[in-house]
Amino acid sequence: MFDKIKSSYALVQRNFNMVRRDIGWELVFIVYEVVNVLTIGFIGVNGPKETMNERVLYLVAGALLWGFLSALFHEVAESVAWERWEGTIEYSFMAPQPRGVYMFGVCMWGILYGFVRTAICLAAVTLMFRISLAGANLWAALLTLAASSLAFIGMGLAAAVLPLISPEKGSPATHIFQALVLLVSGVYYDVSVLPAWVRPFSHVSPATYTLRAARAALLEGAGLRALAPDLVMLLVLGVVLIPFGFAVFSAGERYAMRTGKLKRNG
Amino acid sequence: MTAAIECLHAHKSFREPADGEDRANHRGRGLASLRVLDLVAPRKVRVDAVKDVSFQVKKGEIFGILGPNGSGKSTLIRLIATLLTPDSGTVTVFGQDVVCDRLAVRRCINRVSVEAAFFKRLSALENLEYAARLYGLDAREGKRRAEDILERLGFLHKKMTVPLENLSRGMQQKVAIARALMTAPVALLLDEPTTGLDPVSKREVQDFVLEVRETHDTTVILTTHDMQEAERLCDRIAVIHGGEFVALDTPQNLKARFADGDGRVPTLEAVFFRLTGSNVDDWMREQGE
Numbered sequence: 001m002f003d004k005i006k007s008s009y010a011l012v013q014r015n016f017n018m019v020r021r022d023i024g025w026e027l028v029f030i031v032y033e034v035v036n037v038l039t040i041g042f043i044g045v046n047g048p049k050e051t052m053n054e055r056v057l058y059l060v061a062g063a064l065l066w067g068f069l070s071a072l073f074h075e076v077a078e079s080v081a082w083e084r085w086e087g088t089i090e091y092s093f094m095a096p097q098p099r100g101v102y103m104f105g106v107c108m109w110g111i112l113y114g115f116v117r118t119a120i121c122l123a124a125v126t127l128m129f130r131i132s133l134a135g136a137n138l139w140a141a142l143l144t145l146a147a148s149s150l151a152f153i154g155m156g157l158a159a160a161v162l163p164l165i166s167p168e169k170g171s172p173a174t175h176i177f178q179a180l181v182l183l184v185s186g187v188y189y190d191v192s193v194l195p196a197w198v199r200p201f202s203h204v205s206p207a208t209y210t211l212r213a214a215r216a217a218l219l220e221g222a223g224l225r226a227l228a229p230d231l232v233m234l235l236v237l238g239v240v241l242i243p244f245g246f247a248v249f250s251a252g253e254r255y256a257m258r259t260g261k262l263k264r265n266g
Numbered sequence: 267m268t269a270a271i272e273c274l275h276a277h278k279s280f281r282e283p284a285d286g287e288d289r290a291n292h293r294g295r296g297l298a299s300l301r302v303l304d305l306v307a308p309r310k311v312r313v314d315a316v317k318d319v320s321f322q323v324k325k326g327e328i329f330g331i332l333g334p335n336g337s338g339k340s341t342l343i344r345l346i347a348t349l350l351t352p353d354s355g356t357v358t359v360f361g362q363d364v365v366c367d368r369l370a371v372r373r374c375i376n377r378v379s380v381e382a383a384f385f386k387r388l389s390a391l392e393n394l395e396y397a398a399r400l401y402g403l404d405a406r407e408g409k410r411r412a413e414d415i416l417e418r419l420g421f422l423h424k425k426m427t428v429p430l431e432n433l434s435r436g437m438q439q440k441v442a443i444a445r446a447l448m449t450a451p452v453a454l455l456l457d458e459p460t461t462g463l464d465p466v467s468k469r470e471v472q473d474f475v476l477e478v479r480e481t482h483d484t485t486v487i488l489t490t491h492d493m494q495e496a497e498r499l500c501d502r503i504a505v506i507h508g509g510e511f512v513a514l515d516t517p518q519n520l521k522a523r524f525a526d527g528d529g530r531v532p533t534l535e536a537v538f539f540r541l542t543g544s545n546v547d548d549w550m551r552e553q554g555e
Contacts, residue, residue: 003402006399007399007400007401007402009399010395010396010397010398010399010400011400013395013396013399014385014388014392014396017385017388017392017396018385018387018388021387021388021429022387086383086384086385086386087381087382087383087384088383088384088385090344090347090349090377090379090383091377091379091383091397091445092400093349094347094348094349094372094375094377095372095400095401096369096372096373096401096402097369097400097401097402098369102400254351257348257349257350257351258350258351259280259281260278260280260341260344260350262349262350263344263349
C-alpha cells in the first residue's frame with residue numbers, strides 16, 4: 001500500500017516540477033484568477049453599507065469555491081489530454097501500476113494545486129475587502145470543501161474519459177461539461193433564480209451542496225449539525241461518483257486500447 | 267522451453283477514414299448507398315495493420331523486425347507493450363498474456379519508441395525521477411542507475427539538468443534509452459531507437475544494446491529501417507509487409523535465400539527490396555514521407 005502511494009507521488013512531483021518550470025505562466029494564471037475574484041467581489045460593494053460584508057462574502061465565497069472545484073476538476077479531467085499533448089501517454093500508461101495509482105496521484109495533485117491557488121486568492125480578497133470572518137465557522141467550511149472534493153474527483157474521472165476516447169474533441173467537451181456545472185450550481189446566485197426546467201439539474205450537481213453549505217458556514221457560522229444534510233449528500237455523491245468515474249475511465253481505456261486511441265497526438 | 271515472447275496468429279485492424287478510391291467506389295454504387303451520416307462524418311473502412319502474425323522470440327535473443335513505413339511494425343510492438351489489444355490471436359511475454367495479465371507483462375518490459383516521449387520542459391533527471399517513481403523504483407536508486415547508463419552512452423553530466431526541449435534529438439533518445447533500461451526490463455522493445463542519431467551516437471546505442479544482452483540476458487525486439495544495424499544486432503530478422511511476415515530467418519540465411527546462380531549473396535537491403543516488392547526509388551520516397 002505504501003509503495004503504491006509512493007508511486008502516486010510521482011505524479012505530484014512531476015506536476016510540481018512542471019509548475020516550477022512554467023512559473024511565469026503560473027503567475028499569469030494566478031494574477032488573472034485573483035483579479036477575477038476581486039472583480040466579482042466589487043459587484044457586492046454596491047448597495048446598503050450595513051449588509052456589504054455579507055454580499056461581498058457571498059460572491060467571493062462562490063468565486064473562491066468555484067476556483068478550487070474547477071481547478072480540481074480541470075486537473076483530473078485534463079490529465080489524459082495533457083499526457084497526449086506532451087506525447088507521454090503511452091509511457092505513463094504502460095507503467096506496471098494499477099490505473100488507480102496513477103489517478104490517485106493526479107487527484108492528490110489536483111487537491112494541492114487547487115488549495116494553494118485558492119489560498120492565494122483568499123489572501124488577496126481578505127486584504128482588499130477587509131472582510132470580517134468573525135462569525136464564520138471556518139472548520140465547517142473546510143470540511144465542506146474536503147467532502148466536495150470526493151464528488152468532484154468522481155466527476156473529473158468520468159470526464160477524463162472524453163480525451164481518452166476522442167483525442168481531438170474530448171478536451172473541449174470537458175470544458176462544456178464544466179461550464180454547465182457552473183450554470184446550474186448557483187456559484188454567484190441562488191439556484192432559485194434559475195428557470196424551472198433548469199433547476200432540477202442543480203440537485204444533481206455537487207457544487208450546489210458545496211456552495212450552500214460553505215456559505216452557511218461562512219456567513220451564518222453554521223455548525224456541523226446544521227450542515228449535515230448537505231455534507232451527507234456530498235459524501236453520498238462522492239461515494240457514488242468515484243467508483244462510477246473510475247469504471248467509466250477503465251471502460252474508456254479498454255476502448256482506447258481496442259481502437260488504437262491510446263497514443264500521442266500526431 | 268517457453269518462449270520469452272510469443273505471438274500466435276495475432277491480428278489487429280483499425281477503422282480509418284476511407285481514401286479517395288474507397289469513396290469513389292462507394293459513390294459508384296449510386297444513391298442507395300448514401301448515408302446522411304456521410305455529410306457530417308467521413309466514411310471509415312477497416313484496415314488490417316497486423317494479419318495473422320506468429321513468431322517466437324527466445325530468451326536473450328535480439329529479434330529484428332524490418333518493414334516499410336505503415337507495414338505494421340509499430341502496431342506489433344504496441345501489441346506486445348500492452349498498449350493495444352489484439353482482435354484475435356494471443357501475445358504472451360514470459361508466459362503472461364498481454365490482455366489477461368497486463369500488469370505482469372508490464373513488470374517485465376520497457377520500450378523505447380521512435381518519438382522521444384518526454385515532458386520536454388523538464389530536465390532529463392526530472393523525467394527519469396518521474397519514471398523511476400511511477401515504475402515503482404526507489405527514486406535515488408533509479409537516478410543512480412540512469413546516470414550510469416547516460417554516462418555510458420556519452421551523455422554529458424552537465425546536460426542532465428537542462429530542459430529536454432533544449433537538447434538535440436540524439437540526446438533525447440539517449441535519455442529514452444536510459445529510462446527504459448533503468449527499470450532493468452527482461453524484455454526490451456526498441457521501436458526505431460536510433461532513428462535521427464548521428465553515426466557515433468548510433469554506434470554507442472548499438473554497442474550498449476549488445477552489452478545489455480550480454481550482461482543481463484535481456485530479450486530484445488528491435489524495429490529499424492537501418493539494414494546495417496539490423497545485420498549487426500539481430501540474431502533473427504522478420505520482414506513485415508502489409509501487416510504480414512513475408513520472411514523470418516537469420517540475416518545470413520535471408521541473404522543466402524536470394525543468392526544468384528554463382529553463389530553471390532546480395533546485401534540485406536537488396537533482400538529487403540525483393541521481399542517487400544519495393545525498389546530503391548519507392549523506398550526513398552517512403553522515407554521522405
